[in-house]
Amino acid sequence: AQSVAQPEDQVNVAEGNPLTVKCTYSVSGNPYLFWYVQYPNRGLQFLLKYITGDNLVKGSYGFEAEFNKSQTSFHLKKPSALVSDSALYFCAVRDGQKLVFGAGTILRVKS
Amino acid sequence: DAGVIQSPRHEVTEMGQEVTLRCKPISGHNSLFWYRQTMMRGLELLIYFNNNVPIDDSGMPEDRFSAKMPNASFSTLKIQPSEPRDSAVYFCASSSPGQGLARSDTQYFGPGTRLTVL
Numbered sequence: 001a002q003s004v005a006q007p008e009d010q011v012n013v014a015e016g017n018p019l020t021v022k023c024t025y026s027v028s029g030n031p032y033l034f035w036y037v038q039y040p041n042r043g044l045q046f047l048l049k050y051i052t053g054d055n056l057v058k059g060s061y062g063f064e065a066e067f068n069k070s071q072t073s074f075h076l077k078k079p080s081a082l083v084s085d086s087a088l089y090f091c092a093v094r095d096g097q098k099l100v101f102g103a104g105t106i107l108r109v110k111s
Numbered sequence: 112d113a114g115v116i117q118s119p120r121h122e123v124t125e126m127g128q129e130v131t132l133r134c135k136p137i138s139g140h141n142s143l144f145w146y147r148q149t150m151m152r153g154l155e156l157l158i159y160f161n162n163n164v165p166i167d168d169s170g171m172p173e174d175r176f177s178a179k180m181p182n183a184s185f186s187t188l189k190i191q192p193s194e195p196r197d198s199a200v201y202f203c204a205s206s207s208p209g210q211g212l213a214r215s216d217t218q219y220f221g222p223g224t225r226l227t228v229l
Contacts (some may be wrong), residue, residue: 007213032216041225042223043222043223046218048218097159097216098144098156098159098167099144099216099218101153101154103153104153
């Protein structure tokens with residue numbers, strides 16, 4: 001079965017610094033990978049996805065993710081964090097027609 | 112587009128009562144998913160439909176839970192009877208499969224229903 005792991009429960013970063021939220025995957029075949037963000041009392045919002053092609057995927061709100069096949073990773077990145085980026089972030093992988101989500105990582109950006 | 116619509120946004124009920132959650136998917140999407148989110152178990156897929164047909168209900172926790180999709184624009188998730196351990200946020204999501212390289216099944220989520228069973 002396809003799966004993803006988010007090794008960090010929480011990531012803390014200062015505003016203006018670069019941020020990275022980690023995700024590793026385990027799949028058979030080609031991975032279809034996703035990142036979602038959840039703000040308090042809101043539903044999950046789609047940020048970006050990797051299907052094939054360029055290993056650097058650009059998404060919403062200035063986020064990007066780097067697909068690394070040799071390290072089976074799909075880390076979410078942003079060059080300069082904003083306080084408003086503070087939220088819960090989920091990595092997911094497609095398994096058939098379903099998405100399998102990681103446990104989530106809380107991102108806290110402090111001013 | 113209005114996005115995925117869920118109602119009610121909040122529901123407080125007493126143990127033993129029937130609860131019905133409602134979802135309207137994005138127009139044109141042919142797959143619909145019901146999830147449950149709790150602190151302890153994270154985000155769990157309960158059931159999903161393709162073209163109004165239930166495909167996988169292996170995540171439905173008990174017979175107390177049932178879901179229907181009578182048409183392409185409406186789905187319900189029912190809990191009867193409800194129990195305090197059913198308290199959670201329930202999300203509905205929809206997707207359109209796309210074609211070829213665009214086939215990624217990106218899911219778009221509704222705002223959720225926060226259910227509290229006393």
